[in-house]
Amino acid sequence: MRLGPVLPRSFYERRTIEVARDLLGKVLVHGPCAGLIVEAEAYLGGDDLAAHSARGITPRTRVIFGPPGHAYVYFIYGMYECLNLVAEPEGRPGCVLIRALEPVAGLDLMRQRRPKARRPRDLASGPGKLTQAMGITRAHNGRDVTRGELTVREPLEPGNFAVAVTPRVGIRHCADWPLRFIVAGSPFVSPGPSAPDSQAAHQPVRG
DNA sequence: GGTAGGATGGGCT
């Protein structure tokens, strides 16, 4: 797939909800591997007790309060790592959990990294799966994603797709806040709740 | 097709 420019820092220096929604259809790139973002969740400051930043700055959450356009990668359930992209101006917490990709490049390497994946849709349809497939680890925590080998880029030939909104997956607090954004009908999203119209025909992200 | 339960370790009270 041909790629457009890397998203600039100004893209991330906005309200977290807008950044989450606008990341859909963009391309996450790490070395030879790339995937279209089809699912993302916003984690806010303020009253959002589901966010890791809700209890203030700690060694782990420091990066969430730092400058936008950096990666926040955390370790969960003793086995998995999850990728977030930091939003909001520096000093204000806010980040976007990348939850699913439609793989578009480097699929052979992704299959090597996830040998149990039987179909393309099993490679990156969840936050832990996509870090495995893309080779993203805690070593990437704090990395600037506006330059270097881990970036997010515009696709050339942006496609038409509808955005659906649902509650976030796997959290206890604020469980009904509509902060999960998905490409409506995409078969590459995680097994979380679907949009009401998700039974409809798949709208390709790439038109 | 579906779901229940286990793996596994860091973060924080």
Place this chain on the structure above:
DNA sequence: GCCCATCCTACCC
């Protein structure tokens, strides 16, 4: 000591 922004397997329709 408890919680956790998950995934996979076994097992059951």
